[in-house]
Amino acid sequence: MTRTFTLPAGSGRFLAFLLLVVLVATAFTLAEPRFLSTQNMSAVTRHMAANGLAALGLTFVVIVRKFDLSFAGTACFAAMTIGYLIALGQPLWIAIPAGIVVGAAIGAFNGVVISYFRFPDIVTTIATGSIAAGLAFVYSNGRTIFQNFMSSGILDLNDARVFGYSLSFVFLLGLYAVAWFFMHRTRYGASFYATGENPVAAYYSGVPTRLYTMLAFVACGVTCVFAVLLILAESGTADTNEGANLLMPAYAGVFLGTALLGRTSVLATLAGTFLITMLLDGFSLLGIPFYYSDGVVSAILLAGVVFFDARLREFLSDIGSFLQPASVKKEKRS
């Protein structure tokens, strides 16, 4: 009798992910020994917090098979709202919830028009994102807001430490734990997945699919405000383009994670975000300008998307066979 070990489903992919992390870390450490330094690792975790928070809400949207391209603009507007209220002398417990309300409101608007009025998701969110990015200029005519930042206490969010880890990283892990439990252990998470997997079957099973689609956009609007809040705390000023750099890492995190772990999930996004942040950080440590590193990471994102999308893969292989010398006369069919 031979005994066979069966690993939990997906563990092969998880091991592959760990291997990839070790490989990337080794490569960066060989090129630049400071990569593994405490200082750099703490920077990685801090950057990961902002990227990861934006990616978390996006995960919900991707699970219901939609796209949200507005959250970078939303984050800018929310950042300026928070900055403006701080500059007016309002306490953080007013300024921060106000920013969250802005994010939730834009997310709810996206969600309502896309799920209830069937607006196309990509076009709608490009439009609302652009409007929000424009509104970010209204408070100060585009000037940087910094008044009262030092005294407001917002900088403490960046500097505070819990059990030796930065507060932002602990907040990230905590929120991911809550999101994981919600998404993978409750009926509500099952409804999100059912809505994305097969909206017709979900509807026939009594799942209010439009409501869940709407809520995914709200989640995305809220978490991008969390992300930009950490950026505000780190920079100590509010700029009109404060959230503009959230878009690409968030998408890269979600889709790379999906490609790595086989399906979109909270853990997949965490894994994808970790890898992306490590890459971006490593490149900047090596002194590679952002316009190259962004390109490399985006290329990795594209590869991940192709890997993830079976239809796209099929399409590409069709193109491949189309490019092969064909003796068959090309036929045009409707």
Added chain:
Amino acid sequence: MTAPALRARAISKRFGPVNALSEVDFVLDTGEVHALLGVNGAGKSTFIKILSGVYRKDEGSIEVGGEAIDCRDPKEAIRHGIATVQQHPELVADFTGYENIFLGREAARSGLFSRIERTDLSRRANALLKRFPVDIDLSKTVAEMSAVEREIVAILQALAGDHIRVLILDEPTSTLTEVEKTVLFRLLDTLRQGGISVLYITHRLEEVMEIADRLSVFRGGRMVASMPVADVKAKNLSLAELMLGEALDHVFPPRAEPDAIGETVLAVRGLTAAGAFSNIGFELRRGEILGIFGLVGSGADELAKALFGAIPVEGGSVVLKGHTIAPRSPREALKAGIFLVPGDRRVEGLALTETSIFNITLANLKRASGAAGILKRAGNRTASGEFATRLSLSPPNLSMPVSGFSGGNQQKIVVAKGLFAEADVYIFVEPTIGVDIGARAKLYGLMRELSGTAGVIVLSSDCDEAHGIADRTFALYKGRQIAPPDGLQTRNQLLMAGIMGELHRD
């Protein structure tokens, strides 16, 4: 002895765990109309998809006119003289018949900028029409054409390559009226005389007798019979029995005993939905199964969806266990106690990449979860496991994505989902499409069992199914309910009511 038009030897095809075709041998003679019969999921479609180059065979060989071929795509099959007309031909609605026929072949040597010569097109189309005299006006756009005219345009399109020797038609008559069929059959007769072989898939036995020279029967991925039609008549064989593989009586459970029939569960009065059906009325009692026979376009699918709240109704009333209900969504219908096993389980019934447990619990997540909506993982696994055992789910793997199951087992998962939902009325639409005979018997048995505690309605476009499973039946014909007050008694009455829209007394 000349080689047959087409010969297939030992064709096998697997899809994952499913043996779609096992060692099929098949001969198509020159100039014959050959009918391909079999229940849904028997392997007919897979077989013609292999012949027409859509799928590739795993094993076996195919010869056309004595020459071995191995088609990688439909274009290659057409090059070898095998053309296929799909069940729903893809024609360009705004183009005329002529333009559709020569779509993509406008000029013998077409460059990107070569002009389409309309007069030349119509001249060539008329030449084609001379070969196959069919009286239709090809200068009409397809949008203006009737179903049979479209079918003929699709056939002429397929034949526009002059070298076509084998024409495959996938259920060409499913949407045609009786009169339109004779037009199509005249064309098939002309093709036969012109030496073209026609392979013809159908579900309608009476048509086979009318038009075909020979027939082949598929069952469970195997070819179980191939014979001249005359033999069927001479030996008085039962094609239905050949298709199902056993006497029909054994597939269906016994009908309800009169004293087992209890109180009225569901009463429907004057139910109407614009453009789909009007003035439908019936009562459903505990302990009995109501069978509704309706072809495509009869309104049967819409009736089921209207009862389930998925499409709106204009008038009428639905009373469930004494309470008038008017569900505006499946969610409300489920809450009221109605569950629909939809006709298209892959589109309407299942989240295919999710597990059995996920799918089984989906229609009653309230039951599947406890405080704060936290899923009862162990409980759900146990409950799903019980249903899997009760329905003989194969393989009994609850953690595998449901896309890996065969059609019959996927249907069992949808039914298990209904059981988990604990409804008072179960509506089954086309419950056994793509389901093999063993699973069919299992499903029918379960419907009978369910009828003991809940109301069961079965809507089917298969008259034998609607008649065989039910205690009472009526037919739907173009949205009208065809039934005398006491219900339809015999299979033939039901068949005539559903196909012709008329009541006949035997």
